[in-house]
Amino acid sequence: MERQKLIESLYRFAEIMVALIAGFAISGVIMWLGGYDPIKAYRAMLGTSILTTDPYNLAMTLSFSAPIMFTAITFAVGVRAGVFNIGAEGQMYVGALGAVLVAAMSLPGPLYLPLAILFGSLLGALWGAIAGVLKAYKGVNEVVSTIMLNWIAFWVVEYTRVDLLPNPRDPSKTIEMPEPGRLPILLKGTELTASIVLAVVVTLLSYYLLWHTVLGYEIRATGMNPRAARYGGINPERAVLWSFIIGGIAAGLAGVCEIAGRPPHYAITTGLSNLFGYGFDGITVSLIGANHPLGIIPAAIFVGGLTAGARGMQIVAGVPLEMVKAVQGVIIIALAVPGLLRLLKTRLTRGGG
Amino acid sequence: MKSGLKRALSKTAALLIVVFVVLAAGAALFLLRGGPAETTTTSAPAIPKKIAVVYDIGGRGDLSFNDMAYLGAKRAADEFGLELVEVQSKSESDYLPNLRTLARSGEYLLIVAVGFLMTDAVNQTAQEYPDQLFAIIDGYIPDKPNVLSVLFKEHEGSALVGALAAMVAANYGCSAVGVVLGMEIPVLYKFEAGYYWGIRYGEQVYKQHTGQDVSLNVLWTYTGAFNDPAKGKTATQAQLAQGACVVYNVAGATGLGIFEAVEEKAKQEGKDMGPPFAIGVDADQDYIKPGFIVASMMKRVDVGVYTAVKRALDYYQKKIDKFGGILELGLKEGGVAISKLEDLETFLELGIQAGTVKEAEKQQIIDKVKAMREAIPSWIWEEVDKLAETLKTNPDVAVDGLKFSDIAAKIPLDSDEIKQIRQQLGVPTG
Structure with missing residues (x-):
């Protein structure tokens, strides 16, 4: 048994290495065809994000890892319950909205942060629960419902920004989180705030929840085989619904942390342009991390490093952002392919559970 | 229960090993190539030879605002023999790291932030790096000696x-x-x-x-x-x-x-x-x-950027003794x-x-x-x-x-x- 585990781990490791090499190789060819020096570009990308001793760059990498760590948990918990919850994007939006609603109140200073966290995660959980109830009790396909809910959330939040809570000095943003409600900056002169600490704590908690609690057991059992789970006395509907709620909390916290812990705006900006995309990035992070909380941490740091390294590629290697996006997209897809294939395989062999 | 915990631990360990090996392999590869791309620290020249243009999320290729900024920067770079570095922003969260990365290198004569949306980020970075000159197009930052706000009478x-x-x-x-x-x-x-x-x-x-x-x-x-x-x-x-x-x-x-x-x-x-x-x-x-x-x-953003670069040069050459302030360009000035x-x-x-x-x-x-x-x-x-x-x-x-x-x-x-x-x-x- 132990031996089998070891072999499987080695196999997974080999898989990641192959995917990584393939991703870098394909992207390298793309860059080379585009007239850019791939080696210089990769050195610039990694040398200003992950493989460096410069604290500023490392801090930047971690600051970009925090939101996608949260949203990866949303997807991972869903997968463990056997659902494709791609609603982290919308749940993150309403989480951010929750934080801004709290920011708009006049409260004693120390209350802002706890209330923002409470309110944001609550709204995220509620938003997730909508798709959860529809899936668990009405059999509505969660892929469709979460995508639709993402857009509803987008426009509800955008409406709020324009009409209910605009910043009077600058209508391109909502009201800012007041100073006492902001997460502390961990390293002066960097963007690294305590959001990364929260993200890691939530990730570890989700690991504990999935593997060391009854609810986690029920979620995983449902994900493996809902019928067997029911036979074993588990209520699979309840487990599915909980997976959406837990995912919603995580995504909601991502939103809260972007409002309370991302200098210099501390607000939702026009077109939700400071939030847009973190939810979807979370899906790839989760897939790279084998949908396992402990895999998600390094995966999020790697993807956060790519985001941070986009600067170095432009500044040091002179690669334009369009090319940077293409290159990083290929690397991320290559890394996510093994996980995605495995996921599809289990889904298909189960006959679309 | 005991074996379950054991299994969980071994799985964790396996994952961690994977991560470390990947990182180590990457680092080794990297070091073989001669270390990270560090900037050569030659004796600092009196006038930096580079200018940087940072775009907001609108980005290049709009055939208007941002491309005009590029035109102006390109003209200035060619005319004054400077190297032009362009940086685009994928999201609003990129503004601050983009500006800080450029400012902390100390290699730039001027960092031009193209767009109102970067106002907060420029404000903060300018405060942290008082020796670095900035220009912001469309942003209003009147109170910093190292920031030139270029405004237009649209x-x-x-x-x-x-x-x-x-x-x-x-x-x-x-x-x-x-x-x-x-x-x-x-x-x-x-x-x-x-x-x-x-x-x-x-x-x-x-x-x-x-x-x-x-x-x-x-x-x-x-x-x-x-x-x-x-x-x-x-x-x-x-x-x-x-x-x-x-x-x-x-x-x-x-x-x-x-x-x-x-x-x-x-x-x-x-x-x-x-x-x-x-x-x-x-x-x-x-x-x-x-x-x-x-x-x-x-709206001649190109004129604005060009003027800002020229002003930064003049400041370094001590032809003017104040860089920051407001530069407002209207019909009269040929700005619109x-x-x-x-x-x-x-x-x-x-x-x-x-x-x-x-x-x-x-x-x-x-x-x-x-x-x-x-x-x-x-x-x-x-x-x-x-x-x-x-x-x-x-x-x-x-x-x-x-x-x-x-x-x-x-x-x-x-x-x-x-x-x-x-x-x-x-x-x-x-």
Whole structure:
């Protein structure tokens, strides 16, 4: 048994290495065809994000890892319950909205942060629960419902920004989180705030929840085989619904942390342009991390490093952002392919559970 | 239970090993290549040899605002023998790290932040790096000695195209004129206010010339984006359906959709020239859809960037002793203008460079724009030029009891003030 585990781990490791090499190789060819020096570009990308001793760059990498760590948990918990919850994007939006609603109140200073966290995660959980109830009790396909809910959330939040809570000095943003409600900056002169600490704590908690609690057991059992789970006395509907709620909390916290812990705006900006995309990035992070909380941490740091390294590629290697996006997209897809294939395989062999 | 825990631990360990090995392998590979790409620390030269341009999320390829900034920076770099580094931003969260990364290297003569959205980030970075010079286009940072705020009097140029829009619309018997805007930021209020004022001015002049009373409906739409042509197209189609036959683009790359919608509508009606027309912005965009863009409100971001670089050089060479402050460019300073046929040649280069225009089509395009301009009564063009002169010398000229100088005095406008101006000029307040 132990031996089998070891072999499987080695196999997974080999898989990641192959995917990584393939991703870098394909992207390298793309860059080379585009007239850019791939080696210089990769050195610039990694040398200003992950493989460096410069604290500023490392801090930047971690600051970009925090939101996608949260949203990866949303997807991972869903997968463990056997659902494709791609609603982290919308749940993150309403989480951010929750934080801004709290920011708009006049409260004693120390209350802002706890209330923002409470309110944001609550709204995220509620938003997730909508798709959860529809899936668990009405059999509505969660892929469709979460995508639709993402857009509803987008426009509800955008409406709020324009009409209910605009910043009077600058209508391109909502009201800012007041100073006492902001997460502390961990390293002066960097963007690294305590959001990364929260993200890691939530990730570890989700690991504990999935593997060391009854609810986690029920979620995983449902994900493996809902019928067997029911036979074993588990209520699979309840487990599915909980997976959406837990995912919603995580995504909601991502939103809260972007409002309370991302200098210099501390607000939702026009077109939700400071939030847009973190939810979807979370899906790839989760897939790279084998949908396992402990895999998600390094995966999020790697993807956060790519985001941070986009600067170095432009500044040091002179690669334009369009090319940077293409290159990083290929690397991320290559890394996510093994996980995605495995996921599809289990889904298909189960006959679309 | 015990074996379960054991299994969990071994799985964790396996995962961690994977991560470490990947990192170690990467690091080894890296070191073999000779360490991270560090900057060579030669003895610091007196004047840095590089300039950096940081774009906001709108980004390059808009054939207007950002591309104009590039033009100006490129010209300055070529002329003064500097190296130009461009950095684009994927999201709003990139502004601060982009600026800090550049500033902390200490290699740059000047860091130009292109766009109002970067105001907060520039403010913070400028405070952290007081020896680094910054310029911000469209942002208002008056109190930092190392920040030059480059502002434009967009309301002046917009008044000109507003007057043109109204007269052209009236000339073709249309019931409405429109404007499609990008993100709702205060800079855009200046465009709006000037445009509406110009429309009412144009109606007045039209009456003087023809004796006909005109009262145009004014339509406006904020699309919420500077980089989404599809949104621009939808918004324009809605305005055209409501009777607009001139639509002003105040939306960066989103505006490329405006041009498409206008051209499509005209072609559906079997015309190869407007109406309906669009009005270009920032650059002279008349060449993008020749015959369908009646004129452009040129906001010479290139002039602004070039001037900022020159000023930074002068400061380093001790020709001036103050760098920071406000640089405001209007009609008088050549910072804004309405496009002329002669401007076409210069700006066609922008299209050729971006690959949207072929060298061989150049003359054809110029001919078509010329024909379009000639199809519009010449007195309309003359009146627009006259207004340009008036605004330079007598900004107190009034329409509907609203002096142009009153608008100028209220700048920077906030959302309540623009609502008030809309109301005064008979535009839906929204």
